[in-house]
Amino acid sequence: MVSPPHEAMHRIFQHDPGLFSRVSRLLGIAVPSPAKVTVMPTDLTETSPVERRVDTLLRLESAELDAFLPAIEAQGKQDPAKPASWAYYVSYVWTKYRLPTALLVVCQDHATARWAEQSVSSGPRALPTLTLRPVVIGPHNVPMITDPVEARADLVLATLSAITHAANPDIGAILKALSSALQDVPENLADPVVELTAQGLGNRPAKDLWRNLVAVDLSFYKSWLSEEIREEGREKGRAEGLAGAVLRILEQRGLHVSDEARTRIMSSDDPELLDHWLTRAVTTPSVEEIFESQ
Known part of the structure; x- marks a missing residue:
């Protein structure tokens, strides 16, 4: 099953296709900002039963550079079978659209990024024939954006910084800068940033930190994540209130409540x-009996 971090690592380029050009500058590659962007179909399935889908496929056009197609793949771990799939994606897209095609691989750990950067050839050493040289971004070359001013200047790049550095011990500084930068941002712009960041963090401890920052720094904000956090708070408050009521009834009836x-x-x-315990607390002859049949 596709994981949330996997989706966030490539969907962020669908949200802001111009990010591809900005990321290329981090790698020392001159890709002009596009004047026109088209999000292309990702289904590369042929008439045969084999289904192949690239994660994200864009068409970028600018005055300085002819149209080309960057295929963007999110890679969470090393997979010896993947280079052959990537080579297929690139060659098929190139053949189908007759446009120059590039491959960008997004990673969240150094080992996977180093592995993905390796050139892989389809033929034997003496006859390399088709050589795949992916462009890779990850924690090794995406800057850690910890300044709210810098984060506000490019919210999407700051989001990518949080996603690619999700496992970094200092991820808290990135998330704090991002949440601070979002405080005066219109909701329609903040919404995808909040959600892509949560998605990209996956089940790492940093996700709880991000949820807390959204709840505190963006308390005014009405995204699904902030509403979920507030609903959890309401449920927690209700549970605490019911628990207190159970204890008060038991104590008022003179029943001994053990520490356990x-x-x-x-x-x-x-x-x-x-609520069930509360109902039983009114008539139960002993505290232990409210837990029976549970």
């Missing part, structure tokens, strides 16, 4: 279960 039972009640975050 108190901890079990107060640590529950299930409002439905706590």
Whole structure:
């Protein structure tokens, strides 16, 4: 199954196709900012049953550079079978559209990036025939943007910085700069940044940090992520209120509440279960019996 970080690593280029030109400058490659961008179909399936899909495919055009097609692939780990697939993507796109085609691979760790940068040839050493030389970006060459001013100047590049450095111990500084930069940004611009960042962080601990920053720094913000955080807060508050009510009823009835039972009640975050315990607390002859059949 495709992971959220995988989707974020390439979809960010669909959100802002001009990012390809800005990223190329980080690599010392002169790709002018496009005057026209077309998001191309990613289905490279032939009439045979084999289905092949590139992650993102763009068509970039500018006054300085003829139209060309950058294929963008997100790669989360080393895969010996992938270079052959990439070579197929590039050659097929080149054949289908008759336009120069480039391959950009986006990685989130140094080892995968180093592996992806290697040139791979289709033929034996003496007859290389078709050689694949991907352009790779990742934590080794995407800058860590920790200045809110710099982040505000290019929110999408700052988002890519957060995604590619998701495993960096200093990711907190990047996320703080990004959340600060978003504080006075219109919601329609902030929304994809907030969501792509959350997606790109995956299940890493940094995702919880980002959620907290969105809740605090962007408390006014109404994205699905911020609403989810606030709903969790409301559910937590409801659970705490029910747990307190269960304990008050038991104590008012003169029943002894052991430390173990108190901890079990107060640590529950299930409002439905706590509501059941609350109902039983009114009539139960002993504290332990409210937990029965659960």
